[in-house]
Amino acid sequence: MFKVTLRLDPEALFVSGAMSQSRLGTVLVGGGSGFIGTSLTAQLRKRGYDVMIVSRKPGPYRMTWSELSQSGLPKNTTAVVGLSGQNVLDPLRRWTPGFRQNVWASRVNSTRSLAEVISAAPVKPNVFVSISGVGFYEPSETAEYTEESAGGEADYMGRLCTAWEEAARGVEDAGVRSVIIRSGVVLGRHGGMIQQIFMPFYLGLGGPIGSGRQFFPWIHIDDIVSLFIFAIENPEVSGVLNGVAPQPVTNGEFSAALAGALHRPAVIPLPAAAVRLAFGETRARMMVEGQRVLPRRPLQLGFQYRYPDIESACREVARLRYTPVKPY
Ligand SMILES: NC(=O)c1ccc[n+]([C@@H]2O[C@H](COP(=O)([O-])OP(=O)(O)OC[C@H]3O[C@@H](n4cnc5c(N)ncnc54)[C@H](OP(=O)(O)O)[C@@H]3O)[C@@H](O)[C@H]2O)c1
Structure with missing residues (x-):
């Protein structure tokens, strides 16, 4: 005898929007x-x-941008996060007007779309947390920047960050809390810059970029993720947070720490002229120049770093074997 059991799959119901599972919301x-x-x-x-x-x-647990603009926020949305952006330092893409347009629109337009949908929602989420970059601050070997410092107009990256952040602040008129995280270079084994430079460093071919004296604002992936969750869950957090570790280092110090964690030398510099040739002047500036950025507000608000110093962060990312984070 066969026994037939009718089982409702709650995940399928959630995907179809028929039911929300979590008490914490979406x-x-x-x-x-x-x-x-x-x-x-x-x-x-x-x-x-x-x-x-x-x-x-499209895909499971996903909606496309046009579905979002047509149907609005999913039911029970408690927070919205903006992380879209074409990779600026894609070595395979030339810095053409078309690519520049992609870089700009993938950040500013997508952030504006999220802000508009939030503002139009009959039931508002508690918070909109949007990423931006430390490129907001003008590169300098002497200045020290906190969230209160001026910026946002010195160069292409500065202007991009200004437009990006303005788009995110659009929700404030609708009474929604807005948090902007100005992130430094995110260090994680499974993506971003580390994935690009891991092999040269592992083979002992790594070294500083240009003079190596330029500041290298950085944060470990676990800490930037925790900072987003901190911003989502703490109603008293609003405005700009510098998403960087509390220990500022230069590019040379970062290279030495990564090479040291891999037990390799860091003696082969990448000349600034080669970076300019490969990436063009605007993008090369992001690599051969830098900013000394301090996370004054996260520290004031009591945010705790898991990787506050470059040595512990580099030890964590210097693993040859790692389990990739499964995409959602
Ligand atoms: N990683 C860092 O070190 C760092 C530092 C500072 C700031 N940020 C900023 O943080 C955000 C997330 O960084 P990430 O490293 O996670 O970026 P990522 O992996 O390169 O990409 C983030 C997402 O952006 C979407 N995207 C890419 N190109 C797009 C385009 N042309 N139009 C629309 N959407 C596009 C993609 O989503 P779909 O393919 O699913 O559409 C992609 O998964 C970016 O805006 C980046 O600029 C990153």
Whole structure:
């Protein structure tokens, strides 16, 4: 005798929007399929949130940008996060007007779309947390920047960050809390810059970029993810937070720490002229120049870093074998 059991799959119901599972609600993450987004969405799920990603590609637990603009926020959305952005330092893409337009629109337009949908929602989420970059501050070997420092107009990256952040602040008129995280270079084994430079450093071919004296604002992936969750869960947090570790280092110090963690030398510099040739002047500036950025507000607000110093962060990312974070 066969026994037939009728079982309702709650996940399928959630995907179809028929039911929300989590008491904590849904976090909607624009660009949640990328390097930072994959780690963030995994942590949010672990904490008990439902997560929906806004992506250019459809799929389970995803909605496309046009679905978002047509149907608005998913039911029970408690927080929205903006992480979209075409990779500026893609070595395979030339710095053409078309590529520049992609870089700009993938950040500013996507952030504006999220802000507009939030503002139009009959039931508002508690918070919109949007990423931006330390490129907001003018590169300098002497200045020291906190969240209160002026910036946002010195060069292409500064202007891009200004437009990006203005788009995110659009929700404030609708009474929604807005947090902007100006992130430094995110260090993680499974993506971003480390993935690009791991092999040369592992083979003992790594070294500083240019003079190595330029500042290198950085943060470990676990800490940037925790900072997003800190911003989502603490109602008193609003405005700009510098998403950097409390220990500022130069590019030379970072290279030495990464090479040291791999038990390799860091003696082969990447000449600034080669970077300019490969990436063009505007993008090369992001690599051969830097900013000394301090996380004054995260520290004042009591945020705790797991990797406050470059040595511990590099030891964590210097593993040859690692388990990739599963995309959501
Ligand atoms: N990683 C860092 O070190 C760092 C530092 C400072 C700031 N940030 C900023 O943080 C954000 C996330 O960084 P990440 O390293 O996680 O980025 P990522 O992995 O390169 O990409 C994030 C997501 O952006 C979407 N995207 C890419 N190109 C796009 C385009 N042309 N139009 C629309 N969407 C596009 C993609 O989502 P779909 O393919 O699903 O559409 C992608 O998964 C970016 O805006 C980046 O600029 C990153």
